[in-house]
Amino acid sequence: MTLRTYEAAAKGRLPGPVWDFLAGGSGTESMLTAGREALDRIRLRPRCLVDVSRCDPGTELLGARLAAPLGIAPMAYHRLADPEGEVATARAAGEAGALLTVSMFASRTLEDIAAAASGPLWLQLYWLKRRDLLADLVHRAEAAGFRALVLTVDAPRVASRPRDAANGFAVPAGIRAVNLSPEVMAASHGSRDGESAIARHSMEQFDASITWDDLAWLRELTSLPLVLKGVLTAEDAELAVKHGVSGLIVSNHGGRQLDFATSAPECLPEIVAAVDGRCQVVLDGGIRHGADIAKALCMGADAVLTGRPALWGLAHSGAEGVAGVLRLLIDEFEEVMALMGAPTVADFAPSGVALPTCCRT
Numbered sequence: 001m002t003l004r005t006y007e008a009a010a011k012g013r014l015p016g017p018v019w020d021f022l023a024g025g026s027g028t029e030s031m032l033t034a035g036r037e038a039l040d041r042i043r044l045r046p047r048c049l050v051d052v053s054r055c056d057p058g059t060e061l062l063g064a065r066l067a068a069p070l071g072i073a074p075m076a077y078h079r080l081a082d083p084e085g086e087v088a089t090a091r092a093a094g095e096a097g098a099l100l101t102v103s104m105f106a107s108r109t110l111e112d113i114a115a116a117a118s119g120p121l122w123l124q125l126y127w128l129k130r131r132d133l134l135a136d137l138v139h140r141a142e143a144a145g146f147r148a149l150v151l152t153v154d155a156p157r158v159a160s161r162p163r164d165a166a167n168g169f170a171v172p173a174g175i176r177a178v179n180l181s182p183e184v185m186a187a188s189h190g191s192r193d194g195e196s197a198i199a200r201h202s203m204e205q206f207d208a209s210i211t212w213d214d215l216a217w218l219r220e221l222t223s224l225p226l227v228l229k230g231v232l233t234a235e236d237a238e239l240a241v242k243h244g245v246s247g248l249i250v251s252n253h254g255g256r257q258l259d260f261a262t263s264a265p266e267c268l269p270e271i272v273a274a275v276d277g278r279c280q281v282v283l284d285g286g287i288r289h290g291a292d293i294a295k296a297l298c299m300g301a302d303a304v305l306t307g308r309p310a311l312w313g314l315a316h317s318g319a320e321g322v323a324g325v326l327r328l329l330i331d332e333f334e335e336v337m338a339l340m341g342a343p344t345v346a347d348f349a350p351s352g353v354a355l356p357t358c359c360r361t
């Protein structure tokens with residue numbers, strides 16, 4: 001199996017509009033390829049005659065032990081890909097020793113997901129107008145043993161996504177964001193010609209007025225570490241650190257939010273420089289090979305997240321498919337460690353990559 005095999009199988013199994021929701025991007029879809037192209041242009045600089053008879057891809061992220069610097073990005077509605085949904089994903093992530101970030105729009109309850117998980121879980125939030133619902137989710141996540149909160153900051157609204165609009169995409173009946181009340185999720189169901197129900201729902205329910213000052217409200221609710229997802233500039237990284245965040249996920253939202261943005265790998269070096277070790281940094285978007293993990297670490301990231309490939313695995317064969325996808329990435333990374341002369345994750349340094357001009361600070 002390769003990731004391409006999982007992708008082709010998922011495409012063959014899923015209804016067209018569901019596949020388009022998973023695969024699609026915003027606007028001209030320029031960002032679907034931008035990050036991938038930047039990653040491909042980064043070349044690795046291997047060192048030789050290093051003892052690589054034992055390579056250890058293990059690491060720690062926000063205090064949690066991982067088998068490799070790899071996690072699954074938050075994605076809504078895993079039941080679109082498999083009836084077990086996030087419960088299957090959690091079992092697979094635990095088996096592989098990878099982090100799972102659970103979307104607030106998960107289609108299984110936080111408690112069921114936590115019961116199936118044997119590895120660390122983070123909970124992702126969009127800032128809803130209904131703060132009481134956010135508070136409830138945070139308290140449930142704490143009680144269920146989640147290890148961190150991820151606030152997605154690149155989506156004051158869901159961007160226009162032409163494929164979803166053309167399909168009149170709506171969340172199918174029978175699949176629900178079960179951690180939120182049906183009234184709050186009503187707008188995401190019910191197809192209308194030429195309109196995405198996901199976008200309509202976000203315009204109705206997301207609070208687009210929040211600013212840095214509002215983070216204090218979230219921080220006062222909980223002692224869980226706070227991670228911001230979707231930061232793309234050194235300026236915002238600096239502000240995030242000043243506001244006490246524990247981590248940043250450098251992300252283009254998989255090409256689904258701002259069209260024509262700088263891609264995540266391009267701005268990773270400036271963000272790592274701005275943060276200067278004051279919080280952890282994770283790269284998200286377009287991770288399709290173990291070598292991508294090595295490139296991110298050389299640029300100063302602590303770990304990476306992968307998104308769509310986990311859903312391809314889920315659509316292919318449930319928990320087994322997700323575990324297969326994670327194993328592929330981790331095995332490839334372990335081989336890159338050996339061939340790079342980097343037996344531990346600490347051995348990846350800036351000298352391990354030749355950066356194209358687009359990725360230089």
Ligand SMILES: Cc1cc2nc3c(=O)[nH]c(=O)nc-3n(C[C@H](O)[C@H](O)[C@H](O)COP(=O)(O)O)c2cc1C
Nearest residue numbers: 022073074075076103152253254285286306307308
């Ligand atoms: C189907 C789908 C649903 C997503 N749902 C969310 C979500 O609920 N919250 C969020 O912060 N990001 C969401 N994302 C974005 C991912 O977290 C991630 O940034 C992106 O998928 C990474 O790119 P990749 O798919 O190329 O690996 C979603 C992405 C996809 C494909």
Ligand SMILES: CCCCCCC(=O)C(=O)O
Nearest residue numbers: 076105158188198201256
């Ligand atoms: C009605 C729920 C909105 C889900 C948005 C999920 C998301 O972030 C995405 O990229 O899609």
